Amino acid sequence: MNYRHHYHAGNFADVLKHAVLVRLVRAMQRKERGFRYVDTHAGRGRYDLASAARGDTLERKPEWPEGIGRLWNRAALPEVLADYVAQVKAFDQKLGNLESTPRFYPGSPRLVEALARPQDRLSLFEKQPEEAEALRLEFAFSLGVGIQSTDGYSGLKGQLPAPEKRALVLIDPPFETKDEFAQVVASVDAALRRAPASTIAIWYPLTERARVDAFFENLTALALPPTFALELTVVGPAHEMKMKGSGLVVINPPWQIDRELEPAAVSLAEVLAQDQGGRAELRWLVKEA
Ligand SMILES: C[S@@+](CC[C@H](N)C(=O)[O-])C[C@H]1O[C@@H](n2cnc3c(N)ncnc32)[C@H](O)[C@@H]1O
Numbered sequence: 223m224n225y226r227h228h229y230h231a232g233n234f235a236d237v238l239k240h241a242v243l244v245r246l247v248r249a250m251q252r253k254e255r256g257f258r259y260v261d262t263h264a265g266r267g268r269y270d271l272a273s274a275a276r277g278d279t280l281e282r283k284p285e286w287p288e289g290i291g292r293l294w295n296r297a298a299l300p301e302v303l304a305d306y307v308a309q310v311k312a313f314d315q316k317l318g319n320l321e322s323t324p325r326f327y328p329g330s331p332r333l334v335e336a337l338a339r340p341q342d343r344l345s346l347f348e349k350q351p352e353e354a355e356a357l358r359l360e361f362a363f364s365l366g367v368g369i370q371s372t373d374g375y376s377g378l379k380g381q382l383p384a385p386e387k388r389a390l391v392l393i394d395p396p397f398e399t400k401d402e403f404a405q406v407v408a409s410v411d412a413a414l415r416r417a418p419a420s421t422i423a424i425w426y427p428l429t430e431r432a433r434v435d436a437f438f439e440n441l442t443a444l445a446l447p448p449t450f451a452l453e454l455t456v457v458g459p460a461h462e463m464k465m466k467g468s469g470l471v472v473i474n475p476p477w478q479i480d481r482e483l484e485p486a487a488v489s490l491a492e493v494l495a496q497d498q499g500g501r502a503e504l505r506w507l508v509k510e511a
């Protein structure tokens with residue numbers, strides 16, 4: 223397992239994923255009752271963008287300038303994006319960055335924890351030992367946050383049904399192995415059997431259209447509750463970039479969240495486009511009744 227999110231933190235895919243995540247948390251919090259947030263692939267919780275180009279063995283071009291970097295000083299963003307950028311800025315400033323460019327970028331666990339109310343709980347899974355250790359340190363003084371350095375797919379099963387009776391799940395794997403899509407489908411199947419009303423967001427990369435379409439087919443074969451896919455591409459299909467875009471499948475989306483997410487994603491595609499291919503679309507895989 224070589225994946226380190228470090229290189230990718232704050233890139234165009236993180237921007238879409240995290241903007242949607244913030245919105246999902248806000249929607250869960252429309253109800254007073256607490257909820258359980260399960261992050262099956264949590265990462266380290268915090269990324270230092272100043273060292274994003276330095277890796278264990280390779281020097282790489284940082285990806286955040288074409289992601290959060292493009293939103294940082296932009297005025298008049300739609301509310302969904304402005305809210306997300308405000309969360310990232312608050313985190314960055316809290317850690318002491320005084321520069322006009324971002325430095326400290328919050329991973330999904332940090333974004334959720336910052337919004338969590340006393341009645342909300344976080345269960346975080348991170349299998350890679352060094353990342354898990356960093357995550358433990360990150361949350362050493364936080365209440366209501368459980369961390370396990372084990373496989374997130376099997377971990378998820380054990381979390382459902384949640385004691386809070388409401389769950390928001392993020393499945394955000396590295397997609398390093400060919401069977402990752404199949405593992406996601408199996409994990410969603412098991413999760414929905416245990417807690418059918420869970421809201422589950424699954425991040426996926428768009429490298430090949432056919433693979434994503436096969437994933438959708440396998441998912442919908444589970445007889446899903448209402449589900450949509452929100453997808454954003456930054457380059458056209460013929461572009462040399464391997465990951466041309468990314469998306470989030472949202473199972474049991476909060477009521478009418480599609481109405482705010484789709485226009486926000488369309489605006490985001492304009493900001494993040496790297497050639498003529500910038501485009502965003504929300505497609506219902508299983509329509510609401
Ligand atoms: C895309 S990153 C997660 C980023 C994080 N969710 C965020 O948004 O900030 C994927 C993470 O999953 C971890 N990982 C890989 N396989 C795993 C597994 N089976 N269970 C739990 N974590 C895993 C990797 O070490 C990596 O840190």
